[in-house]
Amino acid sequence: MTVQVFTAVTGAGWESALVGALDRADHGVTVVRRCVDVSELLAAAGTGTGQAALLSADLRRLDGDAVARLSAAGVAVVGLVEPDDDRAADRLHAIGVVRVLPADAEPEVIARALRDAVAGGPPTGRDIADPRAALPARGLPEAPRERSAGSGRVVAVWGPTGAPGRTTVAVGLADEAARLDVPSLLVDADVYGGVVAQVLGLLDESPGLAGAARQAAAGTLDEAALARLAWAVRPKLGVLTGLARADRWPELRPHAVSAVLEEARRAAALTVVDCSFSLEEDEELSFDTAAPRRNGVTLTVLESADTVLCVSGADPVALQRSIRALGDLRDVLPAVEPVVVVNQVRRGPVPGDPRREIAGALERFTGREAAVFLPADRRATDAALAAGRTLAEVAPGSPLRTELRALAATLAGLPAPAAGRRPGLGRRAG
Ligand SMILES: Nc1ncnc2c1ncn2[C@@H]1O[C@H](COP(=O)(O)OP(=O)(O)O)[C@@H](O)[C@H]1O
Ligand SMILES: [Mg+2]
Structure with missing residues (x-):
């Protein structure tokens, strides 16, 4: 032929x-x-x-x-x-x-x-x-140079529409892991507009993730370049800020974002990625169309991550959205076993014991266990937003912070901090 x-x-x-x-x-x-x-x-x-x-x-x-x-x-x-x-x-x-x-x-x-x-x-x-x-004896490499894979772990923080608290959880986890001495990188990959910079009170002029993706696409992203592009909030916490304008999503190409995450595995022990909600594909459920697809980045992050957290709200409407989103996830990426994190748990919107009721509903409709419950803690989150700081800074004793710290420790492979419960986390299949 x-x-x-x-x-x-x-x-x-x-x-x-x-x-x-x-x-x-x-x-x-x-x-x-x-x-x-x-x-x-x-x-x-x-x-x-x-x-x-x-x-x-x-x-x-x-x-x-x-x-x-x-x-x-x-x-x-x-x-x-x-x-x-x-x-x-x-x-x-x-x-x-x-x-x-x-x-x-x-x-x-x-x-x-x-x-x-x-x-x-x-x-x-x-x-x-x-x-x-x-090939000449000297000069060109003998084989494609396989750079050794980094050993850092990648955690994708995803969830349905309706602001269940993905950003709150992602920021909290990266911050808490860094405070536990784990070199951490927080990546804002929300293709509908990133807010991590704002939440952390960073005056964001930095090229952030889009800049890293550009360099990855050009083949020039290495650890040093990544370190320059990340905002060093503290020595152990770097932040790759997101798209300042939602209409710039075509700058984030899935292939390049996946290369950024590979580099992140070399640079940080724990990379936490704040994702968008949607999985719907713009044209068809296929990975290999050439046109840029907005949600391709989300799919790529979920696929590359070691752990996918599905953050759900705790009221009946939010749970319904999560049930749908988990179904979509199963259709599109059947190998991904998400860890369901129920956020904003409080008495009121569901009758009886909210944890038991929520766990039961999720189990019935998705076959998944709710692995982690995070309490509603408006006072703490409002204080954090108002100050552009993290929960650890403005509400160190808050119940939400305590739970996030326990979850961060688990994700980073550390023993749970004294006050925290150690959530049992499912792992990604395959
Ligand atoms: N556990 C919580 N208790 C109280 N408020 C919360 C909690 N988690 C998130 N919030 C608040 O809910 C709103 C949406 O959260 P955010 O993290 O931005 O959601 P998402 O990233 O999913 O859109 C914010 O005002 C945030 O402060
Ligand atoms: Mg968000």
Whole structure:
């Protein structure tokens, strides 16, 4: 079978010679389209007429998002760099291009890399059939550089619409974990408009998560860059602030946000992500459409997290919303086992013992246990909002703070602080 190839090779004199050579001999590849830029390449990929793309590292606007979109469209990617340009090769690897060859490799070798890329699987071994056999002995990395995965844990704080208290819980958990000496990062990933900066009284001019996502897409996000982008509230607590304007959500691409979380695992022992409520997908329930989808970020965060908290309100309307949201979650991401956190628990809106009644209703309608109950504590939350400070600062003895501290300890893998109950948490399946 002949592999149909798109090329997007710029900047160097070798483009036409290479295309000619690939086409001329019988290398098992046919160049079906020579694209001048990334947009044309993505458009071509969308037509389904090619299985592979050969692109050069200096292509403008080539980023991780473009590479992800190519692979979502079923187009395998091979990158070319100027001979000995290690930095360009590193950059291509960082944005997800696994196969990278020097541009002066034999056309036969490049053709083989294209065929292998389409056949799938990581390049392994190093015999003559391996494209890396063409790499110079010195210089380019032998294999895609796998940076070691960070060991930090990621907790997604999610929940239905209706302001059940996701932000309150996320801010409280990150703050309490940091106070327990756990290096923590709070990430505001609410695509309907972030408020974490405001809640914490930060005068937010920082690029925050959007800036980190941009750098991740460009392949330049590392621990130092992440540290520069995060607001250091205290030595153990960093904050990646969110979108200052809700209409800027397209700046957060799921692929890039997932790369930010991977970096966060290296930078912090505990990363707490404040998520949006919605899971509805803009067009269809599928991960691989090319158009940006607003809720794609939420889905990506829930998928990448080690623990997903579903924060629910405690009145009948809020519980109904949670039951629906948990059903949606099961449909869209069946592998995720959320931990249900019932917030704002108080006597009044449900008859009888609120905890027992709420637990019973959730069990009946979702088959899930309510693992954690957080009390309604208006006085404490109002004081925190008014001051732009955390509960630990303005209401250190409040019952809500005590419970949040216990939950933070559990999530960080610490023994529960003396006063707190240790909530039994379900873990993510799979
Ligand atoms: N346990 C609680 N007791 C009292 N008020 C709460 C509690 N949790 C949250 N709130 C308040 O409810 C409102 C919505 O909370 P927020 O965390 O912003 O919700 P979300 O992020 O889910 O939209 C805020 O005014 C917050 O102070
Ligand atoms: Mg919120």
